[in-house]
Structure formats: C-alpha cells, structure tokens
Amino acid sequence: MSTEFVNFLLGAGLNLAVALIIVRFIYYPANQDKRYVFTFIVFNSIIYFVLSLLTSIELGIGVGFGLFAIFSVLRYRTEEIPIREMTYLFVIIALPVMNSALISSGNFLQIGLANIFMVALLWLLEHGWGFRYEVGQKLTYDRIELIPPDKHDLLKADLQKRLGLPVSRLEIGRIDFSRDTAEIRVFYRQPIGVKLASPSTVMIQNS
Secondary structure, eight states: OOHHHHHHHHHHHHHHHHHHIIIIIIIHHHHOOOTTHHHHHHHHHHHHHHHHTOSOHHHHHHHHHHHHHHHHTOOOSSSOOOHHHHHHHHHHHHHHHHHHHHHHHTOHHHHHHHHHHHHHHHHIIIIITOOOOEEEEEEEESOGGGOSGGGHHHHHHHHHHHHOSOEEEEEEEEEETTTTEEEEEEEEEOOTTOOOSOSSOEEEOOO
16 A cells, blocks of 8 residues: 555545534534535535645645635525635635645644644634624514614514524614514524524514
C-alpha cells in the first residue's frame, strides 16, 4: 500500500471525523434541527474526495476557491437558508479544501492544529460564551388595535404569550384594514432546542 494512498485514507477519515464533531456535537445540540445535517456531511465528504483526486495541488486550490464562488451565490428555491446555517455550510466546505491541501503537502502537525482550532472556536462561540442567536419570524397578526406605537408594550406581551417565546423586538410591516390584519416581523432570542415550525409567514389569530 503506497504512502500516498495511506495519506488519502487518513485525510478522509480525519476530515469526516472533524465534520461529524462539528455537526453532531456543536451545531445540532445548539439548534436541534436535522434539516441541514445531511447537506453538511455530504458536501464535506464529496468536496474532500474531489479535491484529493486532483493530481495538481495548484489546480485543487483553484477548484476550492471556485467552489467558494459557486456557493456564495447559491440559493435553494424551496426556502431561505438562515445566515447561521450558511456560516456552518461555509465552514463545512472550507474544511475539506484545507485538509486536502495540507494532506498533499504532508504537514500533519498543521492539519491537526488547524482542525483543533476550528472545532474549539465553534464550540466556544456556541457554548463557552453563552451566545443566543436572535431569530426573525414573519407573522400575520389579527389584533390591529394593538398596532399603534403607544400600545407596543401590550402588543409585545400578547405575542410573547401566544408564541411562548421571549420576544426581544418587532417590526410592523403592511397593515390590511379590510381584513383587520398586519404583517409583523418578530425577533426573539432563540432558546436551545426551540424554533418556530417554519421560516415562512405564519398566521397568528385568536382562538
């Protein structure tokens, strides 16, 4: 078994292990959302294999930056990808580019340090500093009598009660007096494991 093939297998295993640690033990516990897990793991693995199979390291790095350019304008037509998930996707794409280049150069110490640093940084941002991300949700709201500025405290309290979420701020959009509804974008600090059912517009009405 050649040294090149052994390095290829070791690099693939290391790359997949780091991706699994990031997705399973950092991203998922803080988000509790399985929708992007498949995408993260598959993107990470296929990009590593594509770049590793290229014979020229210069060509491989060029293709890697080309992938960044492609995914920087990537849009899924089914739904909008939140910025936080896009950040993780960028990290998952960057890892195989970095690992394949370093494996080809034979700098194993640098590979280990780079991957450890990335995992530690993500863990620290998600858990060590206690950050909670502010999430925005667009709602169609039925109590337009609470829309005036002097009643925003009552509006906020009503939204918190009906959503069961700690609303931090809100933005009032289009008001439809013919239907007695208003479009409101609600922002809240997302507790771990809590998310509204869909990022699309939802209807909030009295029962």
